[in-house]
């Protein structure tokens with residue numbers, strides 16, 4: 034039987050063969066998986082959720098790709114208004130946010146519509162519309178491949194920062210198995226993101242009902258082309274390809290004067306809009322960058338793959354874009370998706 038490809042496990046649908054693929058469908062599968070990988074003398078597998086934030090190498094992966102497909106939500110009452118929600122790593126984040134909204138639990142309403150699994154969400158402290166995983170994550174459990182044992186990490190030990198964590202900066206060491214969030218039975222968290230306030234027609238700091246916020250976020254994501262669709266010209270993508278770059282106060286003043294949106298992230302760092310910078314130097318929605326690789330028709334910051342695309346070509350396209358932005362503005366762009374598999 035031919036080896037499964039990493040392409041079949043990622044939303045870009047790029048990537049060569051994986052020597053072995055292990056799908057973890059139930060928590061009880063984990064001990065067997067660790068044994069099997071140990072018997073293959075591998076140090077650590079490549080771990081994937083839904084593959085919506087990775088660029089998998091054309092050469093594939095010589096070793097095991099573990100796909101987290103465990104499902105389940107367990108809610109534990111802490112007090113009259115607080116609930117601890119423990120979620121299996123493979124549980125789709127969209128299902129979790131829909132469940133929380135239906136239960137009138139606040140804290141992750143702005144994460145609605147983000148593709149991927151709950152276990153991958155702490156990896157880049159996934160966030161949107163002024164909210165991020167670190168706002169509600171209480172602790173998680175993870176297999177530590179370096180120490181060869183299960184660990185429980187409180188949020189602080191996860192070193193969650195803007196689209197970053199100890200998991201993202203040390204790929205391969207950790208496989209997250211469950212994540213526990215502390216949610217509150219209350220109106221939504223205070224709105225801090227101006228476009229969301231405008232979408233809702235409320236002032237900043239307002240706290241509308243959770244369901245109103247999830248509906249507004251979904252409508253806004255739909256209009257801006259931020260939802261992943263299974264078919265159509267933007268089906269093969271990994272979301273935003275660059276992080277909004279950190280800028281100094283002087284750069285922020287200069288950029289704002291020319292119209293570039295600048296915001297302060299959850300860590301207090303000023304960040305410029307990566308999409309604006311690309312458009313400032315001439316890139317536009319639909320722009321063809323290389324064979325089979327374009328800016329999405331809806332959004333310059335999302336690159337889409339088409340017939341003829343390769344992972345190498347995709348990675349080169351990112352280098353090309355960031356080089357052009359750096360030459361024109363002096364600002365470095367860093368890719369948001371991670372590269373997995375064997376890269377030269």
Ligand SMILES: Cc1cc2nc3c(=O)[nH]c(=O)nc-3n(C[C@H](O)[C@H](O)[C@H](O)COP(=O)(O)OP(=O)(O)OC[C@H]3O[C@@H](n4cnc5c(N)ncnc54)[C@H](O)[C@@H]3O)c2cc1C
Pocket residue numbers: 044079080081082083084085086087101122147148149150151152153154156157158159160161200204207208209210259260261270271272273371373
């Ligand atoms: C249309 C679209 C919109 C998006 N919008 C947003 C957004 O608004 N905000 C945002 O932050 N992101 C966004 N993303 C990026 C992506 O959806 C998130 O980062 C998501 O959390 C990735 O989940 P995944 O299961 O697909 O992870 P994968 O792509 O499978 O993996 C991502 C990384 O996490 C690692 N990983 C995966 N699972 C585990 C695990 N259980 N344990 C340890 N490591 C693991 C992988 O090795 C890889 O390095 C978007 C992507 C798309 C395609």
